Structure formats: C-alpha cells, structure tokens
Amino acid sequence: MRFMVITKASAESEAGVLPATEDFDTMGTFIEELVDAGVLLAAEGLQPSATGARIYFDGDKRTVVDGPFTETKELIAGFWLVEMKSLEECVEWFKRCPLQSTGGENIEIRRVFEAEDFGENFTAEQQKAVEKRRAKAAGDN
Numbered sequence: 001m002r003f004m005v006i007t008k009a010s011a012e013s014e015a016g017v018l019p020a021t022e023d024f025d026t027m028g029t030f031i032e033e034l035v036d037a038g039v040l041l042a043a044e045g046l047q048p049s050a051t052g053a054r055i056y057f058d059g060d061k062r063t064v065v066d067g068p069f070t071e072t073k074e075l076i077a078g079f080w081l082v083e084m085k086s087l088e089e090c091v092e093w094f095k096r097c098p099l100q101s102t103g104g105e106n107i108e109i110r111r112v113f114e115a116e117d118f119g120e121n122f123t124a125e126q127q128k129a130v131e132k133r134r135a136k137a138a139g140d141n
Contacts (some may be wrong), residue, residue: 009075
C-alpha cells in the first residue's frame with residue numbers, strides 16, 4: 001500500500017522560515033532510515049503559499065487566485081510518499097518523525113488509491129493506460 005504523509009503548514013513555514021542546519025541533519029537521518037528500509041518513494045518540502053496559486057472550477061469558468069492563502073492550518077508544507085504494509089505500520093514510522101515546530105505542527109496520513117480500489121469501473125485497458133503513463137513519466141519509455 002502506498003501512503004501520502006502530509007505535513008501541515010505552520011505560521012513559520014508560511015512566513016518562509018527555513019529549518020536550522022541541525023533540523024536538516026535530524027530530518028535527513030529519519031529520511032535515510034526510510035530509504036534504508038526500502039519504503040520511501042518520494043519526499044519534498046513546499047514553498048510558502050505566497051509563491052503559489054489556486055484555480056477554482058465552476059462549470060467551464062476558471063478563476064485563478066494568487067497566494068498567499070489565509071487558512072494556514074489547511075495548507076500543506078511538505079510530503080512523503082511511502083510504501084508500507086498497513087496504515088498501522090505507517091503510523092508507527094511517522095510517530096518517530098523529528099518535526100521541530102513549536103506551532104503544534106501535525107502529520108496527516110492518507111492512503112493512495114490503487115487500481116483494485118476502483119473495482120470493475122476501472123477497466124483493464126484503463127489500467128494499462130495508467131501504467132504506460134507512469135512508466136513514461138518515470139522515464140522508462
């Protein structure tokens with residue numbers, strides 16, 4: 001099972017406050033453990049929402065709103081994409097995550113949909129097309 005582990009934004013992350021050198025080392029050690037265990041697929045931090053935009057959809061109408069966005073507790077500051085045997089395993093791993101924020105930062109864990117989750121609505125042809133796109137995106141032409 002794949003899981004997206006999401007770190008929520010804080011006032012510090014939205015203000016562009018960068019981690020201290022020691023924080024990079026501490027988090028790097030944790031990420032290295034995920035790599036060594038063979039469960040890490042991706043991990044990235046995100047720039048503050050002030051550098052982003054939102055697109056609102058209403059029928060055929062598209063409205064673009066530039067950041068920053070005010071709902072800090074709803075914003076994402078970074079993510080990991082991991083492959084684990086269960087939600088419980090993922091929770092145990094990320095309870096050890098060395099987040100250093102004093103602003104009540106939290107982590108959200110969400111399971112990524114797999115082909116079998118969609119049942120018969122997701123045809124074999126559609127599954128093959130998705131696999132082909134993933135391989136192409138990964139450079140496995």
